[in-house]
Amino acid sequence: MAAWLGRLLGLLFCLGVTGCASVAFVGQAATGQAEVMNKARAIDEVLADPATTPETANKLRLAQRLREFAIRELKLPDNASYTRYADLGRPYALWNIVSTPPLSLKPQESCFPIAGCLSYRGYYSEAEAQQYAESRKALGEDVFLYGVPAYSTLGWFSDPLLNTTLRYDKAVLARLIFHELAHQQLYIKDDSGFNEAFATAVELEGYERWLAQEGDAAAREAYPRAEQRRQAFRRLMEQGRALLEAVYASEQADDAKHAAKVEIQAELERGYQALKAEWGGYLGYDAWFQPHPNNAHMASLATYHEKVPAFRALFRQLGGDFSAFYLAVRQLAEKNRAARDEALAALRSAAVIGETQHGATTPSTAAP
Template sequence: ADRARRRGGAPRCDDGAAVAVSNRPGPVLGPALAPARTTVLATVLATVLATVLGAAACSADAAWLVEQGVGQAEVLAAARPIGPLVRDPRVPAVVRRRLALAVAARNFAKTELGLAVGFQYRTAAFLDAPAVVYVVAAAPRTSLEPQTWRYPILGELPYRGYFSIDDAEGAARALADQGLDVDVRPVTTFSLLGVAPDPVLSTMLFSGDELTLVETVIHELAHATLFVPGQGAFNEGLATFIGREGRRRFVLKHWGEGSAIRSRMDSRDRDDAAYLRGVGALAFDLRVLFAQAGTLRAAELLARKDHIFVEHQRHWEEEVAPTLTSVRYRRARLPENNAQLSSFGIYTLKQRVYQEAYLGCHEELRCLLSLLRRVAAEPDPELALAERVHRRGAEVFLP
């Protein structure tokens, strides 16, 4: 977003710092898909919210909360019902097909997977941007424990989102100045956790192929079904597992066992497993190194860390990537610093425990969800889940 354009007219605190107000939705893909105009009421409410909150607490957190509230209000104001869009011949055929697929995935998640769908994904919003938000993550240079931020309602989470890439990069620079490894990545969608109806975003429609879209819809609906404040790794772990398993089931029912897209999914999953092995090996070697922090000088520790990253990347590019079939993984790079690695690990590195719990449920997702709801009440849900899996082995996890 253009910083100068966004900043004009923003309420200001006494120290002169402007409260960022996102000017997000804009026309893309032609006039038939131009975002609906923000209503006068929405504009008034956003202005009142920004002014009141900005005047009440002129702090970085207050400014950030204002930006998120106003930015999200603008996204919701741009949403329009999917049904008329799918029937509108002015809408490009590829867009209509993707919208219909998102709705099919939503309905499948409700009827076949037992997820709480509510009013999610009944509308679509088309944004003039490649991403809806930009997420900042950070970690110490000698640890894989991520930096966390505390939020109202959500609790403590290992990332912070910004509607403006400029703001995200500014926050990342400030964290780097504190001696942290940092990462900024674009995000194509996120869940409002059922508090408000999530629209299908143009950014998620075209961030990948059909497999990616189906998995994304189910992943976000898993968040709306079960979310534990302050447990980022548990929330993302369960959503990642349910998203992938839900995608597999959808493909088998929607396209069939012998379909080309089934073959593509299997090939991608094999490549994904190879990538996870590479990331897991990298994380293991770094944890072994960081455990020696008390016996090594700081300069030597960091030099060894850099060497580990370089060697694992070399092995990936020379030995593993050429054997893969999907372009996305042949061109992929392993995480390049602790922030990237810790962020990736939150989603993927503990998937085995979810898989084992799922097998213990005889591959019934409703049973798995029941188990996850029970461990969600524990102080450390991931640990509680791992202990139950270890204690009960392959027994069925009865509700």
Template sequence: MKSIYHLLILCLCASLLSACQISYLVKSGYNQMKLLSQRVPIEEALKDPQISETDKNKLRLAQEARKFAEKDLHLKPTKNYSSFVQLDRPYVTYVVSAAPRWELKHYQWSYPFVGKMPYKGYFNENDAREEEKDLQQNENLDTYMRGVSAYSTLGYFNDPLLSSMLRYDDYDLVNTIIHETVHATLYIKHAADFNERLATFLGNKGAEQFYLKKEGPDSKTLLQLRKENDDAKAFSKFISTELAALEKWYKDLPADDRSEDKRMERIRQIQEKFTTELQPHLQTDNHKKFPELKLNNARLLVYKTYMQDLSDFQTLYELLGSDYSRFIENCKALEKAPDPTAALKQMIVDITKQAQQK
């Protein structure tokens, strides 16, 4: 009944939107309800002979991670991931992102409750491809479409574990559970980039703490996680610098000197720089495909959403004594800030000054 209530509220809000938005929201709402109707309790899924023992172990691990996120990390208790859905497709949704060709700026969509977002999701792959085609042809935008294995409804529904999530490595599954629980705990309207970077940072930290408790300080899993998280920090620093340089290049290049070949060559230079300057120093293969990717502004902005300036979160985390709960509480103070990213930087300055005065 709670899910039906939320869907009715969504449809009521849709009455204030355009016909295209109404159609999209109603269709998405229908597919969300269809997905929820397929849920079975985890306990029941663990008794299903059609589910492999490998997948059942992943279901058990997800329950461990869920309890750890709530009890040890003090994230918001929810009923998320206490049920399971077997999908008939590799991804649960397909997401489209877009950006102008000569500006590193998100094309954004507006939604009830959560505000503006730099992506639009579809349960049907063909619908996503149609959206992408329309943005390319009618608005002359760069686009990027990708399949998504997991997503959060931010507490509006009780999100199930999905069969698409069971393809993750164990530690990636743990990271994802914590990442999505961070969203359910703190989500700032109109600040998608900040929200995703926060969840990325806390997913990484939380997964380390999970395996430290589960397997101890000599855990091979923990060692691998720390290597991956170190690489994530290095890549974050690299891509943040390169995106800032590319943004300046766009602004400084005269309009009469612009060409698609020149633009693509400038983007390729980022990949070449990665290969020569960063890749030799990475400890894992997590970013090895970066030089081969077909990049454009829309795809580069995904890195901005998830990876840019993670160092600010690290700095605040260390200033707060590497205390996960204290870090979350301080971030909650940013909910009403017009620009939470700028407010985070100011918080770092203020806490640093207070520490120096003691």
């Protein structure tokens, strides 16, 4: 029996006996993961294959360099992940669904024995994801369905590179690899916001280090412009989120809250159009406004980015030492959730005060 198959059977047993997930959902997850593993081939084999296109070969060689950099410079796990390649024949590895009540920014959670409770739910089939999304909409919830190019099995399997990641440019490919390997470095159950913000912080710090050491002039020039757009987009969405939170926490009747929500969404659209004009018509965030960002969009952004400034502040307090950073984050992870959140909030506040006093303008987070 292949080692990965034994692990898959063990994982299925664990999922099945707990009753935390439906048989259908577990079945699609098993089938999807098995497909990924079955299609994976050693990268050296793919590079030697005459049928491999030059573009794919170049991206695979770049991915090999990025993996080596992640191990050497970012102190991320040195294992068999990203030593193989799988072409899934589709644009995304998974499709995730985030859903919230219509007057709340708190995402609905799905709970599993290994990963714990997650603020999103993933499907390997776009049709099944769409079906689940429609079922949540039928309950009156706000829903955000989006494609996922890469994911981590948290060390249960040796994650291969996928065609869904190679289609991106160098910058995104680097960040995806650093982000997913960071999940193998540290992951705690029942706290998606902590896990995703930690991985995003490693991704950003890692990419900036890669850019400084390995990046070309064009990439170094493009990065600040891209970060300025991300920062502007994040500020706009954070403003909208704060307005929605105030409305939902108020004592207004639900009808009045719904009306205020619609107006805030319209204001966000106007704000985005103004940003696009400043950017010379850049279209990179249009998908968020088709037709408009709802509560689930806001919840997804918060999961990945709300705590990022705190993690980056901690990293810089430790002089940019990745090993020391991981140790400090593990110590944070040992606290209960309330204590973790309190410690991260203090780190973020200190970072904001420091930036204000020193007039710093370097971006500290990145939107998707």
